[in-house]
Amino acid sequence: MSLVEAVAHDGGIVELKLARPPVNALDPALCRDLRAxxxxxVIAEARGIVLAGGPKVFSAGLDVPYLLGLGDDREALTSxxxxxxxxxxxxxxxxxxxxxxIAGHAPAGGCVLALCCDYRVMAAGDFRIGLNETQVGLVAPEGVQRLLRRAVGPARAERLLVMGDLVEAERALRIGLIDELVEIEQVxxxxxxxxxxxxxxxxDAMSQTRRIARAELVEALQPEHIQLERFIEAWSAPGTQYALRALVTRLGK
Structure with missing residues (x-):
């Protein structure tokens, strides 16, 4: 059974809904199903796609307990x-x-997925979005930092990245991290x-213009700008592991 629910709508629009409750934590199975x-x-000739998450949480990012459970298995972590x-x-x-x-929170990996989209509609209220990697001892890869700079500008992106700031919905709209803010039931x-x-x-004009405009986004996510081996080294560092386990403990309470 797929962890992404697909529903076709009139006008060639397909809605893809992440369906791994409670918080759509991104494990390899969900990521593979999303890609599929x-x-x-696209093969079914969709003209556009709406990517939705769950109520109150779009995606909580990578499945940290799953990743911690892999221990020192570098091959599994890399995969x-x-x-x-x-x-x-x-x-x-x-x-x-x-x-x-985005009908809810979108931290870390959830924010990355949203930044890869053409447009972001978020729910008003006490919801947050952002890249909080430094709070758990990680450095967001250069390619991911480029995604944020593209949305909010270099100076503001620097502040957000260094602080690992999760931005409340209204501020996210003001700084350009999201494009619209509506009531949760209207997202x-x-x-x-x-x-x-x-x-x-x-x-034709829209598609060609879009392809040119988004070339830098596609380039940002190429492997040479992610440097996954370096990221895995940082992930495995004792201090990072301690911070990640502390995070899991806090979330479990």
Whole structure:
């Protein structure tokens, strides 16, 4: 059974919903299913895609307990992170527009997936989005930092990245991290509405312009800008492991 639910809508729009409750933690299975669902939608000639998460949590990011459970298995850790970045690249390089319907929190990996989308609609309220890697002793790869700089500008991205700041929804809108803020029950509908508006444009011109405009995003996620081996080294460091286990303990309470 797939961990991503696909529903076809009028006008060639396909909605893909992450379906790994309670928080859509991104383990290799979910990442593989997301990539497969994107490919299947394109093969079925979807004109646009809405990527949705769960209620109150779009995605909580990588499945930290799963990754910690891999221990010192460097091969398994590398494979798990490769699955995540492959899913991110699949969104970034998707030949049709992808809109993120963020009906809740989107930290870390959830934020990365949202940044790979063409447009981000988020729920108003006490929800947060951002890259909080430094809070657990990690350095966001250069490619991921490029995604944030592209959205909010270099100076603001620097501050957010260094602090590992998770931004509240209203501020996220002000700084350009998201594009729209609506009530939680309207998030998915508004994502569909924006996508329909985009798809009403002359398709050849829109598609070619989009491809040129997004080239830097696709480039950012190439392996040489992720340097996964260095990231895995940092992940395995004792201090990082301590911080990650402390995080899991806090979340479990």
């Amino acid at each position: 669902a994107l490919d299947a939608a 798990a992170w490769q699955s995540f970045f492959a899913a991110a690249r699949a969104i970034a390089s998707c030949p049709v527009p992808v809109v993120a319907a 998915t509908a508004r994502a569909h509405a924006w996508l329909r508006q985009l798809l009403a444009l002359p398709q």
